[in-house]
Amino acid sequence: MHLVDVLARDSFTASFEFFPPKNEAGWDSFFTTITDFGKLRPSFVSVTYGAGGSTRQFTHDLVVRIGKEAGLDAMPHLTCVNHSAQDIDRILSRYAEAGVSNILALRGDLPSGTTALTSDYSYASDLVQAVRAFAQSGRHPDPRGFGIAVAGYPEGHPQTPNTLVQMDHLKAKCDAGADLIISQLFFDNHAFYDWRERCELAGIKTPILAGIMPITTVTGLKRMAELAGGTKFPAALLRAVRRAQDDADAVSRVGIHWATEQCRDLLDHGVRGIHFYTLNRSDATRKIYENLGVSSTDALRL
Numbered sequence: 001m002h003l004v005d006v007l008a009r010d011s012f013t014a015s016f017e018f019f020p021p022k023n024e025a026g027w028d029s030f031f032t033t034i035t036d037f038g039k040l041r042p043s044f045v046s047v048t049y050g051a052g053g054s055t056r057q058f059t060h061d062l063v064v065r066i067g068k069e070a071g072l073d074a075m076p077h078l079t080c081v082n083h084s085a086q087d088i089d090r091i092l093s094r095y096a097e098a099g100v101s102n103i104l105a106l107r108g109d110l111p112s113g114t115t116a117l118t119s120d121y122s123y124a125s126d127l128v129q130a131v132r133a134f135a136q137s138g139r140h141p142d143p144r145g146f147g148i149a150v151a152g153y154p155e156g157h158p159q160t161p162n163t164l165v166q167m168d169h170l171k172a173k174c175d176a177g178a179d180l181i182i183s184q185l186f187f188d189n190h191a192f193y194d195w196r197e198r199c200e201l202a203g204i205k206t207p208i209l210a211g212i213m214p215i216t217t218v219t220g221l222k223r224m225a226e227l228a229g230g231t232k233f234p235a236a237l238l239r240a241v242r243r244a245q246d247d248a249d250a251v252s253r254v255g256i257h258w259a260t261e262q263c264r265d266l267l268d269h270g271v272r273g274i275h276f277y278t279l280n281r282s283d284a285t286r287k288i289y290e291n292l293g294v295s296s297t298d299a300l301r302l
């Protein structure tokens, strides 16, 4: 379903982000887990796109399989990195043929060990334009073409320290035709609320989803600090994790409790939707729903 229709249908959206498993055993266990995710009745799910190599094809395969086998609306992520305009056109064409409705358009990061981007498109805004232009080709079953989501950064993107300029770049993606903004993960809701207000002041009317990732291990926390550069870890969260650090289950409980409180507060503040970075594990997301006192997303739409 086109993102515009999803947003019209659901007053509150919950979406789950997955990554393509690297091997066959991983795919088997993923498709066991996906039933759990389905029970939570997300508005849509999304599948990440690798920095390069064979896993990129897995994104296409997983999106198609999720649609067929789990009956969930799956949105592929797509990045500019190491793609010519022709590559992008070919990828979009395959998604259109497979009946995929939406694309999360990203610039992507350079694969480790490389120093220059070899791509026809330099920024996500260029990719948004290309995806929009694809609609004119008449190759998508929906005359509107793909619904388009883009990324936003409540605590800033490391490459653009000037936050006013960064807001201009986000606005450029919206003006180019984005239907939805999905935020980078954050642990301090105040940062999200302030950024949401700044988006409004900049004239951005595109709906914004809040990105939430429950910390379940100390290693995971460290990895997130690396991947989501610029994201702040509140002292209260670090203290709680430190108190629990000798007990893996306790760390997970602390992380899930923190994420639950974030979600409760976001719901109280009328957030348009929550995008869960699931790391393919349903237990943490399921427990957050349980802690909120609901069995599916339907009950979160008051």
Ligand SMILES: Cc1cc2nc3c(=O)[nH]c(=O)nc-3n(C[C@H](O)[C@H](O)[C@H](O)COP(=O)(O)OP(=O)(O)OC[C@H]3O[C@@H](n4cnc5c(N)ncnc54)[C@H](O)[C@@H]3O)c2cc1C
Pocket (backbone or CB within 6 Å): 047, 048, 049, 050, 051, 077, 078, 079, 105, 106, 107, 108, 109, 122, 123, 124, 125, 150, 151, 152, 157, 158, 159, 160, 165, 166, 169, 173, 182, 183, 184, 185, 211
């Ligand atoms: C929800 C979400 C999902 C993600 N999924 C993936 C994924 O699947 N695969 C993956 O590889 N990465 C993924 N990422 C990470 C993302 O690719 C990186 O954060 C990347 O560095 C920026 O991508 P972007 O689309 O935000 O880029 P852009 O919007 O292009 O911004 C990148 C940087 O360039 C600056 N900029 C933009 N336009 C201009 C301009 N005209 N002139 C100068 N500077 C400019 C911006 O301010 C920013 O600092 C995801 C991030 C989020 C938040």
